[in-house]
Structure formats: structure tokens, C-alpha cells
Amino acid sequence: METYNVRVQKSAHANLDSLPLRFGIHFKVDQILVLNVETDMGEDPQYRDRFHVKAKFKDPTNPNSKEMYGHFVLEQRPSDRDPSLVTVWRNDRDTEWGLSTTMTNLRKDGFVTVEQLLDMHPLYLAGKVVDSAGLVKHLSVNIAKKDIARFEDAAAKARGETELAIKNLERAREELEIARNKAEKMKALASEAIEVVTKQEVKISVQQDEIDALKAKAKEDEARYKIEMIAAGRDGSVATLSSPDTLVEVRESELVRGSLCTVLVMGDGRTLHMKTSTFDKDGSVTKKAKGLVRSRVRTTCWDPIGAPGKWSNQGYFRNIYLVE
DSSP states (O other): OOEEEEEEOTTSHIIIIIHHHHHSOOOSSOEEEEEEEEEEEEEOSSOTTEEEEEEEEOOTTOTTOOOEEEEEEEEOOTTOSSOEEEEEESSOHHHHHHHHHHHHHHHHTTSOOHHHHHHTHHHHHTTSSSSHHHHHHHHHTTOOGGGHHHHHHHHHHHHHHHHHHHHHHHHHHHHHHHHHHHHHHHHHHHHHHHHHHHHHHHHHHHHHHHHHHHHHHHHHHHHHHHHHHHHHHHTTEEEEEOOOEEEEEEEEEEEETTEEEEEEEETTSOEEEEEHHHHOTTSHHHHHHHTTTTSEEEEEEEEETTSTTTTGGGTBOSEEEEOO
16 A cells, blocks of 8 residues: 655645545644555646545544545645645545635635634535535525625635536546547557567568578588589589579479489479489488478589580489578
């Protein structure tokens, strides 16, 4: 539970009107009120420096004070260490807001005092003086004849200001709700954009990893081709390297010229074949080729040194390599 130390100024509305009528409390000097917050209601719809909380508290000047509960409007200015109490109520906000306006106007015009508000506290608790109409009705009984006209003018002014205050409050609520909805929408759009960017970054990262892996594999194949050239030379042959092309399909155990072969279907429509019983007994070349389908590759064919193209021109292949 969060705790606030709240400044109550002796000459402010909260101490002269709200606390006396609603809680039977009035401080002779500036006072610190300790609030045990139960609900944070958020910022005020009209004033950026103000916020609302529902909290429990006790009268700091009364050792026997019982714990009370109220809806507090607090003001926190940048230069203040502790927030100040603007007003506090117990019941419906609009009704209490209007009551605050009426109390303030009638007190300033001399028709009600802090002492009278303290005396009316039991009537407030009993539900008889909980709104502007109830307060005006109660006070009008004891107004002297000579002050009736002035009192009626003051009461009418208070009613007008109350209606305007509530109207402005409603408008501020609507504007705040619109702003909140807009902010939520913008937040949702921002979150969606961040998610899209994050997914794209992950995708790009994965793609880059794949590209790096392919480059590394191509480098390995380049080294293997050099080894193959040396082996072919020892056999009196040349490892003829084909032009780069896309490997479309690998067919296994296909009969070509009377022998079972692994057949490669290339992007330009050519087919290449290898007699597996002679050149791929362990199936390693066929397995490698199947892993390179849809990749750019080059194949080798061992042609005799003295007869270039003898076997390569007939569509034979001996090995396959990834192109970077």
C-alpha cells in the first residue's frame, strides 16, 4: 500500500470547506495528512498537475481519531516535495464537485463559516446536506430578511458555476478519453510496427546466417575441387568443371545406357548421369546432390588428358559443388 504525506494549507478550500463538512475536521495551521492509498485513480481530466486517489486517513490532531475513507484530489507541482490537498469527498463525484463550488461561493460571500460547516457535518453524514440544493436549503432558513436577496443571488451564482464546472468536467473527461484512446491506438500501432521490424530483423539475421553458411560451404567445395583435380591428374584425367546452373531435381536408380545411375536435372533442361556402382558406391555424392536441390551448382567430369570433353560432352558427371 502506497503512502502519501499530503500538505493541507489552512487557508485553502479543502481545509475551509471540504474537510469541515464532509469529515468534521478543520486545522488551525498548515498540516500534513498521511494517506494510505488503496486505489490510484490516475490524473485529473482538467489539470495536468492534479491526480486522484482513494485512501484511508486519520485526523493527525486527534489521538482518538477513527480511520476515514475518501476520494482525494491532489496537486503535485514540480517544485513541491509533497502533494497538496485540493479537495476531498465521500460520495458521487459530480454531486460532491458541485457541493464544493457552492460551499466556496457562499463562504466567500459570508453566508456560511467553517464553524457552521463543522456543525453541519452530522447532517452531511445523515444524507441531508450532501449536495448544493441541500446546503442552500439548510442555510436559507436562518438568513435574515435583509440578506435574502443577496443570498439568493449568491446561491444562483453558485448553481451557475456548479453547472459550468460539471459541464467543463464532462468535456474534459471526454477529451481525456479521446486522448487515451488515441494514445492506446498509437501504442498498439507502434507495438505492431516494432513486432514487424523485429520479425524482419530476425528473418534477415536468419537469411544472413544461411548466406554465411552457404559461403562457407562453397569455400569448402572449392577446396575439395582442388583436391579432386589432383586426384584426376594422378589418374591421367582432367576434372572438367561445368558452367554454373541451378539443380532442379535428383533422380535415383534410373537406368541409363544399361546401368543404374543417379540423374541430375539442371535448370537449362540438361540431364547429367553417374553410374553409382562404379563412382558412388557409398552414395555420398547422391546424398550431397539431394541436399543442393534448388541451389546453384557446378559439376565435374573426368575427361582423359588427351581427349578433352570425351565423357563430359556425353552427359556424365563425377561430383557436384555449390556455387557461392
